[in-house]
Amino acid sequence: MIKFFEETKDKKQYMDLLLIGDEQEDMILKYLSRGRLFVMENDDNVIAVCVVTDEGNGTLEIKNIAVSPVFRRSGCGKRMISFIENEFAGSFRRLTVGTGDSPLTVPFYEHCGFIRSGVIKNFFIDNYDHPIIEAGVKLCDMICFEKELPDKYGTVSEGFAEI
Known part of the structure; x- marks a missing residue:
């Protein structure tokens, strides 16, 4: 049985x-010390983890989400994001995430309902001590995504606008 908990x-x-x-x-x-770490587990096997941080002004940011290699492409990443959305519905207005311009991660976040909201130029070049390569692509810019979280009643505000 799958369970979620905060470490x-x-x-x-x-x-x-x-x-x-x-x-x-x-x-x-x-970000780990100031973030909240959530774990998805099944029969004492860790399936996935996610770190989120409060960025102020009603914004919650996913800083790290990872699925154990044996559980990839089984819906666990999307299920973790759904858990985070439900856990923080009514407490935060917006969920954001930044990722490399990778053919693996960009479609994942789009499939989870995130919309592109900006780009941070040269993020991976300026902040990492080595080149980050994902799916054969050298990451340079960070692609920013966001989605509105529902309120405690499950409704999404009409006033949300794409940036």
């Missing part, structure tokens, strides 16, 4: 999995 004590025990979502440990450590 509050020993977040670093999940570092191997977090390094799948963000391959430089010092970058992970920058």
Whole structure:
């Protein structure tokens, strides 16, 4: 049976999995201490992890989401995002995420209902000590996505506009 829980004590025990979502440990450590780490587990097997941070003004940001290799392409990543959306519905207005311009991650976030909201030029070049290659693509710019979270009644505001 799949369960979700928040890890509050020993977040670093999940570092191997977090390094799948963000391959430089010092970058992970920058947000891990202030972030909330959620774990998806099945029969004591860790399936996925997700770190989110409160960025102010009603914005919750996914800083890291990673699915164990044996569970990839089975809907677990989307299920983790759905859990986060439900967990924070009514507490935050918007969920954001930044990712490389990769043929693996961009379609995933679009499939989860995120819309493109901007680009941070040279993010991966300026912030990582080595080239980040994903699906044969050298990542340079960060593609920013967002989606509105429902309120506590499950409704999404009419006033949300694409940037």
